[in-house]
Amino acid sequence: MSARSIAYAGRAGRRGWWVSKRTVRDWAITAAAVCMIVAGLVIPAVSQAPKANLVLNRCRPGFEDRFTRLDVSATGPGTRWIAHTPWFGDFGDAQFTDPQPGFPFTSGPEGLTITAQKGADGKWRSGLLSSTDPKSTGFSARYGYFEMVSKFPPGKGTWPAFWLLTADRQADPDIEIDVVEYYGHWTDRYQATVTVRPKGGRPGRSKTHWVEVPAGSLTQKWHSYGVAVGRQDVVFYLDRQEVWRTPTPPEHQKPLGVLLNLALGSGWPIAETPNPSRMSVSGVAYYGDLLGCGVSPRAMGEADPK
Secondary structure, three states: OOHHHHHHHHHHHHHHHHHHHHHEEEEHHHHHHHHHHHHHOOOOOOOOOOOOOOOOOOOOOOOEEEOOOOOOOOOHHHHHHEEOOOOOOOOOOOEOOOOOOOEEEEEEEEEEEEEEEEEEOOOOEEEEEEEEEEEEEOEEEEEEEEEEEOOOOOOOOOOEEEEEEOOOOOOOOOOEEEEEEOOOOOOEEEEEEEEEEEEOOOOOOEEEEEOOOOOOHHHHEEEEEEEEOOOOEEEEEEEEEEEEEEEOOOOOOOOOOEEEEEEEEOEEEOOOOOOOOOEEEEEEEOOOHHHHHHHHHHHHHHOHHH
16 A cells, blocks of 8 residues: 555544544634633634735746646656656555556647546556656656646545655655645545655654535536645645645755646545546646746745845
8 A cells, every 4th residue: 555545544534533523622612702701701803814816927837738738658757747656656446557548648629638437347447647757857846836727527436636745756754745635525625735754654744624615616617726835834725815824844855746646535435436537637837936926925935025
């Protein structure tokens, strides 16, 4: 089992705990507020900085793929994308397969389609793209804004994702940033995560945020999913509007490669998953110098100048 599948198996096993913990927290907050009101105490307002919005009209990407023609091979070298993780590990309940004519990738004027399909042998197969190969060659960047525009497949058991991973496979620890993980069983939210994963079985740590959305909206319409990785913060965006920020791990010292995939499962059953299921992607882009085209330091996760 890959490190990624182990991590997500753990998260799936904690779902019930998370719900009960949130419920207890809400009860505690409500009880405390009632006690303060009864006691005649005044609860001061909490001041929060406004959330950032991105306007990129004056900015040019340093890396971009609109997928009118997909440049991919099984493991490289010499192509923009490879069709496996840089460590050759699968995760989920569909095998990531080598590219073949018409499967699991198709591309053209409308962009990229990744198809997950159950074969005559009863096995599910699907697709993953990575911008770096096992030798750490390919596109990667340490800081900047990474974005994917996509429409996700409907149905229980689907698990599309757009994520970043330390490109240097010898680096310790790995930094993983899950810009979006969508679980088809939950149509009104998706998950964003920052993970520090040391090698050698040493304990790591993770911060996770659930982004709530109108039910069904991520499978019915196109949306952009982005993250600005700065020296101070990692800032997550939906349709270029900030949805969450968290401090950048001090262990983040290496460039990050880009991955996108249509996986299945993540602890959920796939008996009702539509066959086939398709993830549509109109583009992936990276912007390295947004400060130079008018974007604020805060929006990029950088400290404001004194």
